[in-house]
Amino acid sequence: MQLTEYIALINKAVATTKPIEWFAVTTSLLYVLLAGKQQIACWIFAFVSSISYVIISYTTLLYVDALLNSIYAILAIIGWITWKAKADQQPIKKLSWRFHGLIIIGSILLGGLSGYLLDNYTDQVFPYLDAVLFFLSISATWMITKKIIENWLYFIVIDCAMIGIYFNRSLFLSSLLFVLYTIFALKGFFYWRKMLQNNTTN
Numbered sequence: 001m002q003l004t005e006y007i008a009l010i011n012k013a014v015a016t017t018k019p020i021e022w023f024a025v026t027t028s029l030l031y032v033l034l035a036g037k038q039q040i041a042c043w044i045f046a047f048v049s050s051i052s053y054v055i056i057s058y059t060t061l062l063y064v065d066a067l068l069n070s071i072y073a074i075l076a077i078i079g080w081i082t083w084k085a086k087a088d089q090q091p092i093k094k095l096s097w098r099f100h101g102l103i104i105i106g107s108i109l110l111g112g113l114s115g116y117l118l119d120n121y122t123d124q125v126f127p128y129l130d131a132v133l134f135f136l137s138i139s140a141t142w143m144i145t146k147k148i149i150e151n152w153l154y155f156i157v158i159d160c161a162m163i164g165i166y167f168n169r170s171l172f173l174s175s176l177l178f179v180l181y182t183i184f185a186l187k188g189f190f191y192w193r194k195m196l197q198n199n200t201t202n
Helices: 003-016 019-036 042-059 063-085 097-121 127-145 151-168 172-201
Strands: none
Touching (some): 019 042, 019 172, 042 063, 063 127, 097 127, 127 151, 151 172
16 A cells, blocks of 8 residues: 555545544543553543443444443443552552463353354344454453553454454544554553563562
8 A cells, every 4th residue: 555545544534533433532542541651540531432432333333342342431430449449559460371361262252152143133243253352352451450461462462453343344543543552552561561570679
């Protein structure tokens, strides 16, 4: 793809983007930036962006994403409460690879079953992929509320998949958002890893 085609694509994204998607993208970016810096205010933006994406996802036949963002909104409240209660006592930590194996296998199995139901009883697009991402996303969001460093690795994989899904649904700005999400997730991982190493040596 040539530079002029990229520019044309960006112009199309700007021209066709609805106000609610602009709002959702802006608040989502603020959430990720603040979460990477361990700022509790991140959960406020997580909540409002999630509610916005419930509406966006439902109207573009991404029902699993609508449900996922509803759960994100609830987890944002839990994250706020957890971080506020343990602002000074909650260190960054790691989970065992065995635990991650259970999460991944469980997400694939549950996603496969859910994807089958969605494929046969709804007009959901990408039923199997979206269902697996649903369970991985819940696990990753739970991890970030507990300050588990591997959450960023999950989100890197999830974000890359979401780039394609949103692009397919002509949500170009949201697709671009997930490109930025991927970059921020990488930065968040390395920042948290540095903090974890500092905590370990002290």
